[in-house]
Amino acid sequence: MREFSYQRATDVDGAVALLDADPDARYLGGGTNLVDLMRTGVERPGRLVDVRELPLDSIESTDDGGLRIGATVTNSELAAHPQVRRRYPALAQAVLAGASGQLRNMATVGGNLLQRTRCAYFTDTSLPCNKRAPGTGCSAATGEHRNHAILGASAHCVAVHPSDMGVALAAFDAVVSYETAEGSGQVALADFYLPVGDTPHRETALPPGALITAVTLPPAPVAAHSRYRKVRERASYAFAIGSAAAALEVADGVVREVRLAFGAVASRPWRAGTAERVLSGRPPVASVFAEAADAELAAAQVLEQNAYKVPLIRNLVVALLTELAEETTR
């Protein structure tokens, strides 16, 4: 691991000033991904600015009935919070489905959004990877890609974003607030992750040196009827091979409002807007759910080893929405 200097930030302005002055610096949150990547040489910062003690660790209701989640709130605190469990249950379930109790105690909300892909070629510095070393090629496209993207990928990179939390945040129209030396800004999660294209090494719309300060969930009564389900190769403590967050409101026998997002299918949490439009106003029955999933997945581009994800996601959508429909019409 490269040697680095370390500073503990006590206020947001000080933290962003340090990053502004040193392009070689990185923010340190829980460190569950960054420290690991530093050890393997994927990340080589010359300075760490520890942001864990910044006063960004609260979860507060907003005036309009939403929820503002501070960037240094840990995954554990987020999943245990009564308002999250009551008003956005799929978010609590998504967080609880990820990692382990130890890692959830360390990991932060801001860091979760910025974690890197677990593509084995990204983490192996001896092999080509366009995301880690632009222009070297994508080893996964012709190599091991069982858990790689079926949506929104390109010939340059087929890695998936590993976050569970992000899938629920995408379904609930989360907005990311950040601070830079020039001032503060906001970006919708829908625009937070950049299209892969031929620049897979450029992952987010954050300006250089930006510090995520909060994630805000707009008010969404439908989110109270939501659920997250994750498919993985063992019962616990594994990354998803496919996941979905869904929220559903049924009135007068038809879908009044629906939210749907997928995980482990793309370089970002995948909001299934096409499926939502198909569902709107239709009867909440399995055939319609399947039709909606098919409409979203029509854009899927599968690789040799990951075609299974198409029926996996389709079945997940039908099962999840069927359960929610039974609950909401009961």
Add this chain to the structure above:
Amino acid sequence: MAPATASAITLTINGEHHTLTVDHRTSLLDALRERLDLTGTKKGCDQGQCGACTVLVDGRRIVSCLQLAVAAEGRAVTTIEGVADGEGLHPVQQAFLDLDGFQCGYCTPGQICSALAVLDEHAAGWPSAATDDIRPEAGPPELTPEEIGERMSGNLCRCGAYVSIVQAVARAAENTTGSAAGGTTKEPAA
């Protein structure tokens, strides 16, 4: 002058203060084992996947291999060496002994530190991925084998002693009243 890549820090471990100079790259795990002779905490994978290095920081379980020592300054660290009350074993330790919650024993310090926190988290009402009804009104779920298995899933046991580990945690839960890890896991504000 190049910025410092090492710092003099004071770590608080099991209530005792230790002052040492660490290269910033030093993990809390390596500081414990290599610098402070607290070798009860084990190194397994050194990449956050096995849980052998689990310790409590400010009452919360973490993996000490991914925790930089310099970033642990000012926090209260509890290792396996700080769990017993003198010669008197903690109920969690006793349960692991009584029910053979181990085979080779290498993962055991991490398992026990994790179990302490599991009991604390459960008492604070934290749900898990195995919890059917996560609404706060539903209250803490029963600590079934499924709940214990899910909550302990961050601790691997290569010997495969999982069946008795789950039984030991269940026994410990019966024999522990109040806070297992010292009462620092708080119920989040509504």
